[in-house]
Amino acid sequence: xxxxxxxxxxxxxxxxxxGFEVTIYAKAQLPQANSAFxxxxxxxxxxxxxxxxxxxxxxRWQQMARISFARYQALLGHSAKPVEWLPxxxxxxxxxxxxxxxxxxxxxxxxxxEAQLLNGLRPADQPLAPGASPFRQPHVRREQLLMFNLxxxxxxxxxRFRAAGGRLLAxxxxxxxxFARLGSQLVINCTGFGAKALLGDDALLPVRGQTCRLPPQLxxxxxxxxxxxxxxxxxxxxxxxxxxxxQGDFGAQHATVDLEESRQxxxxxxxxxxxxxx
Numbered sequence: 001x002x003x004x005x006x007x008x009x010x011x012x013x014x015x016x017x018x019g020f021e022v023t024i025y026a027k028a029q030l031p032q033a034n035s036a037f038x039x040x041x042x043x044x045x046x047x048x049x050x051x052x053x054x055x056x057x058x059x060r061w062q063q064m065a066r067i068s069f070a071r072y073q074a075l076l077g078h079s080a081k082p083v084e085w086l087p088x089x090x091x092x093x094x095x096x097x098x099x100x101x102x103x104x105x106x107x108x109x110x111x112x113x114e115a116q117l118l119n120g121l122r123p124a125d126q127p128l129a130p131g132a133s134p135f136r137q138p139h140v141r142r143e144q145l146l147m148f149n150l151x152x153x154x155x156x157x158x159x160r161f162r163a164a165g166g167r168l169l170a171x172x173x174x175x176x177x178x179f180a181r182l183g184s185q186l187v188i189n190c191t192g193f194g195a196k197a198l199l200g201d202d203a204l205l206p207v208r209g210q211t212c213r214l215p216p217q218l219x220x221x222x223x224x225x226x227x228x229x230x231x232x233x234x235x236x237x238x239x240x241x242x243x244x245x246x247q248g249d250f251g252a253q254h255a256t257v258d259l260e261e262s263r264q265x266x267x268x269x270x271x272x273x274x275x276x277x278x
Contacts (some may be wrong), residue, residue: 002173002182003190004028005035006150009157011190016164024161025171025182030154034192034255037211039243040236041088041223042072042146043114047207050108062117069121072146075156082153086234088145088223090125091137091272099139099227107207107250122146134276137228145223149237173198193255208252212262213239224272231268242266 001012004026012022030036044065049057075083092099114121128140162168173179176199179187189195196204216239223234230245244265246258 001025001188001190002171002179003033003192003194004030004168005033005190005192006030006038006154006157007035007192008033008190009154009161011188012161012166013157013164015188016161016166020186021165022161023167023169023184025169025173027170027172029168030158031151036150036154038150039209039211039232039234039241040148040150041086041234042069042148044068044118045111045113047110048113049111051111052108054111054113058111058113058117061113065114065118066121069118069146072148075153078156080152080156081237082149082156084147084149086145086147086223087221088143088225088234089133089135090141090143090225090227091135092139092227093137094227095139096141096227104230104245104249105247134278135272136275136277137226147223147234147236151238176200205250206252208249208255209243209245210258210261210265211241211243212266213241214266215239224269226268226272229265229268231265231272233269242269 001008001015001022001024004024008024008026009030012024015022026033044061048061072083076085090096123144125141125143128142130138130140133140133142158168171182173191179189189199191198193204193206195201196206213236216237217235218237220235220240223232225232232243234241234243242262242265244261246261
């Protein structure tokens, strides 16, 4: 197994359950792996494929998403709380059927598979009438999302992998030939975006996002998605995670942090909070 993010460790555990002895080779492991910078919301249809190319994938995606949901449901109530339900308020100046959270220049239209193919899996969204919430936006909708506390979730995954006899070795691969040098009969590649450079995977089209963390606020028990600005905030046990979108995210070939982008996102979040009604 190459790669030690959340997907790499999960795939390693699946291979163990299939009867394989598994070694993970990775340059970085959690919390340094890129998974640690993810939002942590279960959003299986988020930018997974452009709508124009989605028909062939839809049946397989639906099966995978239902399996994924059942697995994460099984983690609810775990003492480490790797997964929790979180109410999230969506805010918009336009009706939601006329707005688009990902309507940034250059981005394609995306299929809304969760609403179309997973109907009834999550609690139904609740539109709130004007004045029924403390938010001043005219359109407010509350939904329930599965939220991953990634630090606890990563620890839980690694503990499970090691308990089944898994090994974790430091290794840095730079080209396709390095896979053969690992000396394994079967190698599973879970390098994510890294596969683009490592294997020359030109079909992999990245969509950049940026997150930052504020100090944890245990009293905050809800998330916010502002459809107008593209700023979202989710309370996690390792901090309040603030996510932002920007023009140029689609197809971005870098993962460089833009400090000013995060500053603007936090400023926008502060303005949202300041504008709330008592």
